[in-house]
Amino acid sequence: MRTMKSVVLFLLFIKFNLLGADISYSYHFNTYKPTELFYNGEGYFYDIPDNCTRILNSFAESAMNFTRCSILHARPVKLCRECVNDYVQFFDTYQKLLHTEINGTTCTFMYLSHDRFEVVLSYYNNIDAIWNKGNCNGCFNWSTEIPQVSNSTKKFINMFNETVDCIKSNYYPSMNDTEEVCQKCSQSYIQLDEYYKSLSSDSIGVDSICMDIVDSMNTTRSIWSKTLNCCKLRRHPEIIFLCVTGVISFLPLLFYFVVRYCGPIRDLPNVLKQSRFKQTILRSADGRIN
Structure with a gap:
């Protein structure tokens, strides 16, 4: 009888221990948050935080x-x-x-x-x-917590707006005459172009300039040269330059003709050329006579 009771108590002890282990395992499984997400093929076992x-x-x-x-x-x-x-x-x-x-x-x-x-x-x-x-960082000053438009960008935008306002106020498409707008806005355009060139650290002009400025300058240049045809004001200096270049290039040719045809003509002595064969015959004849 005592043996029977001992067996029953032993089985109950094992059962309660196993039950406690299951409860503990279930608790830890539900509260455990792994350092990695486990994927089961359809979704994650645990929700993303x-x-x-x-x-x-x-x-x-x-x-x-x-x-x-x-x-x-x-x-x-x-x-x-x-x-x-x-x-x-x-x-x-x-x-x-x-x-x-x-x-x-x-x-x-x-x-x-x-x-x-x-x-x-x-x-x-x-x-x-x-x-x-677009080199967009070049438009701003990043030394502050919030990026601010740089002083060079502000200056260019102001000069650009002045040039555009000048063109708008002096250009009349119906008159089909751009000479007036070219003359009145020439100074503003030249200053804008020179300042734009000074912003770049290379000869191309686009390496460190943000795209906002590059696009504004390219558009202005296109309007100035193609739409308004203001580059025609440079024709007279270009003609003078080409004429001077042509004259300078013609001077060496002129010098050659003067020396060739107008210089003193001298008679040059005739040079008698003897072949080696003839010289050999003469030497042989001289040896026999001697």
């Missing part, structure tokens, strides 16, 4: 805002000045996505390097490439 989801939503919204702004200001190019706030927000949000860490896992791990699409990284690289391709 809310903080990472909020940052991702902010990243998507900032990418959408910059994309829309860049398209609307593609022509004439004002992308750098008009979309700088959207770009800064986009860049800052991406940095948060890279460095935010939750339970030992960064948000970057959840959204990057998991498949060949690389959607998040691709959007970042594309938008960053557009910004850098």
